[in-house]
Amino acid sequence: MKQVLEGSMAISDGVRMAEPLVISAYPITPQTHIVEHLSQMVADGDLKAEFIMVESEHSAASVVLGASACGVRTYTATASQGLLYMEEVVYNIAGMRLPVVMTVANRAVSAPINIWNDMQDAMAVRDTGAIMLVAENNQEAYDMHIQAFKIAENQDVMLPVIVNVDGFVLTHTFEVVETIDSIEKVREYLPPLNMEYKLDVENPYSFGTLGEPSVYMEARYNLYNAMNFSRNVIIDAAKEFKDMFGRFYGGLTDSYKMDDAQTVIVAMGSVLGTIKDAVDELREAGKKIGVLKIRSFRPFPEEEIVAALKNVKNVIVIEKAICPGKGGILSVEIRDSLLKHKINSVSVNGYTLGLGGRDITPKNIHDLVARAEKEENVDGEFVGLSQQYL
Amino acid sequence: MLTKEETHNELFTMGHTGCSGCAQSMSVKMIMEILGKNTIATNATGCLEVFSTRWPESSWKIPWIHSLFENSAAVASGVEAALKAMGKKDGITVLAQGGDGGTADIGLQSLSGMFERNHDVLYVCYDNGAYMNTGYQRSGLTPFDAYTTTSPSGKESFGNQRPKKYMPEIAMAHRIPYTAVASAGYPMDLQKKVKKAKSITGAKYLQVDVPCVPGWKYEPKYSVKLAQLAVQTGLYPLFEAEYDKIISVKKISKKVPVEEYLKLQGRFKHLFKDDAGRAEIEKIQKIADENIERFGLI
Amino acid sequence: MDFKVGIIAMPGAALSNKTGSFANETPVFKHKTCTGCNLCIYFCPEGVVYGDKKTKIYDYDSDYCKGCGICAEECPVDDIEMVLVEK
Ligand SMILES: Cc1ncc(C[n+]2csc(CCOP(=O)(O)OP(=O)(O)O)c2C)c(N)n1
Ligand code: SF4
Ligand code: SF4
Numbered sequence A: 001m002k003q004v005l006e007g008s009m010a011i012s013d014g015v016r017m018a019e020p021l022v023i024s025a026y027p028i029t030p031q032t033h034i035v036e037h038l039s040q041m042v043a044d045g046d047l048k049a050e051f052i053m054v055e056s057e058h059s060a061a062s063v064v065l066g067a068s069a070c071g072v073r074t075y076t077a078t079a080s081q082g083l084l085y086m087e088e089v090v091y092n093i094a095g096m097r098l099p100v101v102m103t104v105a106n107r108a109v110s111a112p113i114n115i116w117n118d119m120q121d122a123m124a125v126r127d128t129g130a131i132m133l134v135a136e137n138n139q140e141a142y143d144m145h146i147q148a149f150k151i152a153e154n155q156d157v158m159l160p161v162i163v164n165v166d167g168f169v170l171t172h173t174f175e176v177v178e179t180i181d182s183i184e185k186v187r188e189y190l191p192p193l194n195m196e197y198k199l200d201v202e203n204p205y206s207f208g209t210l211g212e213p214s215v216y217m218e219a220r221y222n223l224y225n226a227m228n229f230s231r232n233v234i235i236d237a238a239k240e241f242k243d244m245f246g247r248f249y250g251g252l253t254d255s256y257k258m259d260d261a262q263t264v265i266v267a268m269g270s271v272l273g274t275i276k277d278a279v280d281e282l283r284e285a286g287k288k289i290g291v292l293k294i295r296s297f298r299p300f301p302e303e304e305i306v307a308a309l310k311n312v313k314n315v316i317v318i319e320k321a322i323c324p325g326k327g328g329i330l331s332v333e334i335r336d337s338l339l340k341h342k343i344n345s346v347s348v349n350g351y352t353l354g355l356g357g358r359d360i361t362p363k364n365i366h367d368l369v370a371r372a373e374k375e376e377n378v379d380g381e382f383v384g385l386s387q388q389y390l
Numbered sequence B: 001m002l003t004k005e006e007t008h009n010e011l012f013t014m015g016h017t018g019c020s021g022c023a024q025s026m027s028v029k030m031i032m033e034i035l036g037k038n039t040i041a042t043n044a045t046g047c048l049e050v051f052s053t054r055w056p057e058s059s060w061k062i063p064w065i066h067s068l069f070e071n072s073a074a075v076a077s078g079v080e081a082a083l084k085a086m087g088k089k090d091g092i093t094v095l096a097q098g099g100d101g102g103t104a105d106i107g108l109q110s111l112s113g114m115f116e117r118n119h120d121v122l123y124v125c126y127d128n129g130a131y132m133n134t135g136y137q138r139s140g141l142t143p144f145d146a147y148t149t150t151s152p153s154g155k156e157s158f159g160n161q162r163p164k165k166y167m168p169e170i171a172m173a174h175r176i177p178y179t180a181v182a183s184a185g186y187p188m189d190l191q192k193k194v195k196k197a198k199s200i201t202g203a204k205y206l207q208v209d210v211p212c213v214p215g216w217k218y219e220p221k222y223s224v225k226l227a228q229l230a231v232q233t234g235l236y237p238l239f240e241a242e243y244d245k246i247i248s249v250k251k252i253s254k255k256v257p258v259e260e261y262l263k264l265q266g267r268f269k270h271l272f273k274d275d276a277g278r279a280e281i282e283k284i285q286k287i288a289d290e291n292i293e294r295f296g297l298i
Numbered sequence C: 001m002d003f004k005v006g007i008i009a010m011p012g013a014a015l016s017n018k019t020g021s022f023a024n025e026t027p028v029f030k031h032k033t034c035t036g037c038n039l040c041i042y043f044c045p046e047g048v049v050y051g052d053k054k055t056k057i058y059d060y061d062s063d064y065c066k067g068c069g070i071c072a073e074e075c076p077v078d079d080i081e082m083v084l085v086e087k
């Protein structure tokens, strides 16, 4: 059914279709609407779940950890400070190989305190062992949440999945979303969670044991491998979704007007909309330009990136988070992927913009395209700073 | 009749690496005997977690999970919620465990949340009066004047400067259905309280005094004796409360001066050096006397 | 490699760890004055004491006893004695 839905409503509805049994969360802008909608669904009996409204994000993540260890499907959502506060638990959930799904309504990190969108919060948890997907629009956010449970619960993956959605830009914006009418079809796509090891009085295992030096590395290696393996699972989940529901946004990456492109803009999330519009204009003006969308930031789509970029001249990477003391984050990983494959003919330029909710305009994109032709391997330079405050 | 073979089937088995004479492991054993096999336990980081689950070993024969230091109560909330959601809560006890640090300091917030939401969880705090797992640093439950590695005694100090936090009363302030304080030195009393807690639906708090050999610095054989002396001096009042009302106290059978308790422990050794130390012992006696008065222990 | 490595342990697997090697002393149950009060069972931190109220015959599992001496200290009728382990 086609509906005009706020991003948060689309996300909660996607979550509802996945039928989690335990949800726990703590409010933080811009995640609040998601948990409000879910609470209402539970209150109205539209979602049969235990909704545990906790006293902090640390506990929200801990509640879903405990519930997930019992073998039930679980969900939480947060943003920014809340994500940083729960980071310790996110590491723990991944380390214990629990298939929790969570939404991060991406928001800047304090100080200064700022409730608007960028991706600094997500970057703070990039090494936790959680799979990190990024949605471009409300429709993809809806679909991606259903896929996320399937990926997390794959027996060879068993890792948490974070679905990143841009705060406000998606969470508080209304778009047309086609929702799935048949819960049976979703159940067919996403069969019930079946965990071999769980907290169960009939089979009383001990979870979260002390891993001494003799075994710690092997435990981490297993997690590392599972993350690598999840690449196939993410792609399969997207393809199977397409077969059943007809929508597809790429596997780990997606490309837009990439045939014969000499310049490519790489980005994640909602900014891709603006970029694609700008690229349409540039194409009309005869520029050989395309877009590479990163759908999965962890696992990092190295092979796809190399295949897509190895023959282009100029790459422009939109950095919506910074690494003080180094530079860009996404651009560094892209440059490294290419160099690893002995490709050094591509100039990878990372530009930092859009921090703390500052608009990324079509003009910004046009300017960057012009700039990148004259520059080489820019490492996360800030774009569009207001001189009066410097 | 208990045979050698049967001891191997206890729900908390031997083979753990706790110190010789550890009263924490003693208490866990007593508690598990009452709770039985239909129990799911969570555990905060701390001595118990480390000495009972050194992979691939585990002393637990019930489903058990350790996550982090400060979230035992929240993880237990999640376990309880999952059981409810699956319709499997009936007949299963959810036990959350933590040391005094994991309970009264870093874990206080998540514990308060669990109490507030009144989850059907029994929270047990094994109170050995310091962060033992990390090498005897002070906690909010370290007693007045005790030496710990971060509240050392010295020329300018008699050790821990602040009195022990009254954690059970913080629990009672949440108006949970049952709060109790017990001691490893009184097994029948402890087990009676566990039995009662097991029979009550809702959040329960049980704090158990568990002497610690290297932390308190005494000969291992005195673990029980010290636990009993803590009660008989009035320093560790044992009681039960329903909601905000105390419903029973364990009377002191023969009042013992605090000195008898203090002198057996290296952590109070510095109080026995000179007159200034004597004056400190008087202050500790005052704490005991106030407890006796306030809880009606005699 | 197995997914459980380092994070999930089997119930009671600690039994493979024979902690008896920690002990410098071990108890001797004398079977003379025992009243069958069971305190030695309650107080043993390892859970290695076993016995029977009726026959008043108690003993301990030397594979796991750490020799703390609590059983001997707490026996109300001094029917347990600690002796040095010959090593
Ligand atoms: C967030 C965090 N901070 C600090 C630690 C280090 N730490 C582990 S256990 C512990 C002390 C445990 O003390 P307590 O809770 O009293 O239990 P005990 O070991 O005394 O039984 C500390 C400080 C940790 N694991 N996690
Ligand atoms: S340090 Fe104390 S609490 Fe920890 S195992 Fe040893 S005796 Fe028990
Ligand atoms: S010496 Fe200690 S460990 Fe050994 S049987 Fe006696 S109480 Fe148990």
Ligand code: SF4
Residues within 6 Å of the ligand: C033, C034, C035, C036, C037, C038, C039, C040, C041, C058, C074, C075, C076, C077, C078, C079, C080
């Ligand atoms: S403590 Fe002594 S009297 Fe009591 S059962 Fe044991 S051996 Fe017998």
Ligand SMILES: [Mg+2]
Residues within 6 Å of the ligand: B099, B100, B101, B126, B127, B128, B129, B130, B131, B132, B139
């Ligand atoms: Mg402690």
